[in-house]
Amino acid sequence: MKLDSPIFQDADKAREHLEAQRWPHGPICPHCGNANETRITKMEGKAHRPGLYNCMECREQFTVTVGTVFERSKIPLNKWLLATFLMASSKKGMSAHQLHRMLGVTYKTAWFMAHRIREAMKEDVASSGPLGGEGKIIEADETYFGKRETPRVSPQRKGRPFIKKGKSGSGHKRTVIGLVERGGKARMFHINHATKATVRDVLVRNADRTSTLYTDSSRLYTTTGEEYAKHRTTNHAIGEYARREGDVVVHSNTIEGVFSVFKRGMIGVYQHCGEAHLHRYLAEFDFRYNRRAALKVSDTERHDQLLAMIEGKRLTYRRIGEAGNA
Numbered sequence: 333m334k335l336d337s338p339i340f341q342d343a344d345k346a347r348e349h350l351e352a353q354r355w356p357h358g359p360i361c362p363h364c365g366n367a368n369e370t371r372i373t374k375m376e377g378k379a380h381r382p383g384l385y386n387c388m389e390c391r392e393q394f395t396v397t398v399g400t401v402f403e404r405s406k407i408p409l410n411k412w413l414l415a416t417f418l419m420a421s422s423k424k425g426m427s428a429h430q431l432h433r434m435l436g437v438t439y440k441t442a443w444f445m446a447h448r449i450r451e452a453m454k455e456d457v458a459s460s461g462p463l464g465g466e467g468k469i470i471e472a473d474e475t476y477f478g479k480r481e482t483p484r485v486s487p488q489r490k491g492r493p494f495i496k497k498g499k500s501g502s503g504h505k506r507t508v509i510g511l512v513e514r515g516g517k518a519r520m521f522h523i524n525h526a527t528k529a530t531v532r533d534v535l536v537r538n539a540d541r542t543s544t545l546y547t548d549s550s551r552l553y554t555t556t557g558e559e560y561a562k563h564r565t566t567n568h569a570i571g572e573y574a575r576r577e578g579d580v581v582v583h584s585n586t587i588e589g590v591f592s593v594f595k596r597g598m599i600g601v602y603q604h605c606g607e608a609h610l611h612r613y614l615a616e617f618d619f620r621y622n623r624r625a626a627l628k629v630s631d632t633e634r635h636d637q638l639l640a641m642i643e644g645k646r647l648t649y650r651r652i653g654e655a656g657n658a
């Protein structure tokens with residue numbers, strides 16, 4: 333797929349491409365689920381907007397964007413497809429400023445489009461299940477970056493702000509915990525405060541307990557690690573980052589690499605990110621990592637996979653606005 337592809341230039345071509353991705357076996361009514369071709373008619377002629385279908389089962393009308401993040405948007409579909417392609421294929425992300433210039437839409441529109449696309453990139457963790465499994469290795473670690481919007485309150489200090497400078501002043505930074513299956517997928521989560529309990533919560537919901545867990549020697553992982561088939565640690569404090577054990581190497585360099593791409597993107601491309609939106613940026617970096625070129629996923633395939641994920645995640649302008657406007 334090239335940027336001069338007709339699907340990025342022409343709204344009709346874009347719609348046909350999206351229809352082919354979403355409905356490989358013909359249109360499906362989003363209102364009642366009817367997929368019987370003889371009971372769906374295409375509304376032809378100038379009186380109807382292009383791509384309009386009529387369902388003879390429920391008597392409702394629909395287009396391919398109903399029930400998707402593109403729904404009720406006045407932005408031409410070819411611009412949506414260009415935006416999804418750019419965001420799916422740019423390793424460190426694509427800023428709203430750059431989308432605004434490349435798409436010829438206002439900055440505000442570009443910002444909303446980018447957030448809707450990030451919402452589509454979110455993996456449905458409940459249906460895809462936990463990472464890892466028997467014989468699989470999962471690396472887990474936490475990272476701290478950016479400035480917290482609200483100071484962390486310390487219960488020991490009777491509700492006064494937290495002042496202790498931890499790992500490079502982590503008390504004032506945003507906390508992200510990340511998991512990655514060796515050779516597989518990654519998931520990152522924004523948590524308010526890394527404690528044994530919050531870390532355990534993320535781990536047991538996202539990492540199969542029959543896996544082998546690799547972490548640094550942080551005490552956050554000690555007790556939860558006992559719930560896993562094996563738990564191996566490297567002691568960064570004494571300069572140990574990798575250790576050979578038989579034919580495997582214990583390290584957490586894979587998750588460090590995932591964090592590194594994320595941080596470079598957040599610093600170099602996004603710069604400002606409201607804390608309320610951080611979960612969507614994390615979903616964006618996970619989405620690309622989990623479909624990385626090393627897994628033999630092409631830019632076109634990654635884009636088509638994204639187009640298959642736009643359904644059921646309609647994020648209204650109102651809902652984004654309510655969460656702050658950064």
Ligand SMILES: [Zn+2]
Nearest residue numbers: 361364387390
């Ligand atoms: Zn219907």
